[in-house]
Amino acid sequence: MRAEGKGDLLNRVSIGRISEVIVEQVRLLIRQGQLSAGDRLPSERELCERFGVSRVTVREALRVLEANGLVEIRVGARGGAFVTAPSSRLVGEGIADLITLASLTAVEVTESRMVFELGIVPLVCERATQEDIDALYEICDRSKKALQGDDYPLELSAEWHARYAQAAHNRAISMLVESLHGPLLMSLERAREVSPMHGRRGVNEHRALVDAIAARDATAAAAQMATHLKRTAERLAKAPRGTSA
C-alpha cells in the first residue's frame, strides 16, 4: 500500500506502550531463568521507581503478565507478584477460546484427539512403566466404583486419558494432551447428553486398553483405542447441533 522502496531503512519510531516494554523485560527475565517459579517481584511502588513510571503503568504490565500466566498476584502484607510454575492450564484455556470462537464442531475436536491419542499408542506401549500401568488400572477401578453410584465418571475419563498420555514419557506430549483437557471435557459433556449410559462400556474399553499396553501389544492397543474413540465420534456426530447456551 505505502511506497517503501528503500526497504526498512526507515524503521518504526514508535516505541509503543510503556507497559508493554515492562512486560517484555520481565518475560525475558523469566525465560532466561533469572526469575524462577516462586520468586517475588518487587512491590508495585518499588517497580514504579525502578522503571521510572507511574503505578498505573506498572499495574497494567502486571495484568498482562498475569493474564499470560507468568505471575500470580497476591494481596495484603507480603503480597505482590510471584512468578508461577509453568502450567498448561492457560494454554488449555486459549485452545478452548479458539475452539468456541472459531465454532469448531465437536467432531473436529474429537478427530484431532483421535489422531494424537492413536499416534502415541506405540510410544506408550514401548515406554510405559509398571507404575504407569498400575495408575491406569487404579483409575479404571475408581471409575467402576463411581459407576455403581450415580456419578458418571466424566472427570475420571479425562483423568484416564491424561494419565495415558503421560505414559508416553514425553513432557511435550503430556502438556499438549493436558491442554486439550478443557475442550475434551466439553466434548465429553456433549457425549453424555446424547447417550447417558455410555459410562460402563467406556470404562471396560479403558481397561482392555491397559491390558494391551501391559502386554506391550501395540497393534491390539491401537485397534482398541481406535474403537473407543470412533464410538465417541459417532455419538457426537448424532448429537444435536447449535444447542450452546
Place this chain on the structure above:
Amino acid sequence: MRAEGKGDLLNRVSIGRISEVIVEQVRLLIRQGQLSAGDRLPSERELCERFGVSRVTVREALRVLEANGLVEIRVGARGGAFVTAPSSRLVGEGIADLITLASLTAVEVTESRMVFELGIVPLVCERATQEDIDALYEICDRSKKALQGDDYPLELSAEWHARYAQAAHNRAISMLVESLHGPLLMSLERAREVSPMHGRRGVNEHRALVDAIAARDATAAAAQMATHLKRTAERLAKAPRGTSA
C-alpha cells in the same frame, strides 16, 4: 491440611477484582456471539459510565482481554477496542512459553510433531483436494528457487508443514499445527545450527511426500514423512545443549 469436615458449607465470599468481572462479561458476550470479529466496543470513557467504574479499572480489563487475544486496541480518533478474529497466534505463544519455561528439549518437541504429522497422513491422503496438492507443490517450487540464492527456506518449510496440515480439512488440526508453528520454527532454527546444508534434502523430501499424497498412497506417504521427521530428530539429538542465549 485444614479441617473441613463439613465439605464446602463455608464458601468464599471474596468478589475478586472488579476488572475481572468486566473481563468475564465481555468474554461472555464474545463467546455468545453478541459481539463478533470487527465489532467495536464503546470507548473507555463510555465503558466507565456503563459499568460505573473508573477508567483505570476499565483499562485493566481491556489489557487482559487484549492479552487473551480477544480484542485489539487502536489509538486515535475512531480508535478503541475491536473484537479480533479468532487466531491461533496467541495459543502458539502460550505453547512457546510453556516449552521454554518447562525447558522441554527439542527432541521432545520434535517427537510430538512427529506423532501429529504422522497421524494425519491418512486423513490428508484421503481428503486432499487438487488445490491442496497444487499449493504444496508451489511451496516446494518456491523453496527450490530460494535455495539457489542464499536464503535457506526456513519459513518456507514451516509454511509447507502448515499447509500440509490444512489439507486434512479439519480446522482443529490446522489450528493445533499452527499453534506449534512458533516452537516448530525454534526447533528448525536449532536444526540449521547443526547442519546448514540440510535444505536441499528437506525440500526433496517434501516434494516426494506431495507425490505420495497426490497418488493417495498413504503407506508411502507415511514412510516418507517418518523418514523426513526422523532425520530432523536425529540431527537435533546431536545438537549442542544448553546454548540458549
Place this chain on the structure above:
DNA sequence: TCCGTCTATTGGTTAGTCCATTAGACCACA
C-alpha cells in the same frame, strides 16, 4: 484536485489519594 491545517475523539500516562486485605507483632484474659 490536492495539500496543509485545524479539531474532536480516543487511548496513554501521570500524580495523588483513599480503601481493603493480609501477615505478623503484641497484649490481655482465662
Place this chain on the structure above:
DNA sequence: TGTGGTCTAATGGACTAACCAATAGACGGA
C-alpha cells in the same frame, strides 16, 4: 500456657483530575 483480640505496616485495588499523543475527518486555500 495458650487462645483470641487488636494494632500496625506493607501491599494491592480503586478512584479522580488532568494532560499528552496519535489519528481520522472536516475544512479551506492554492
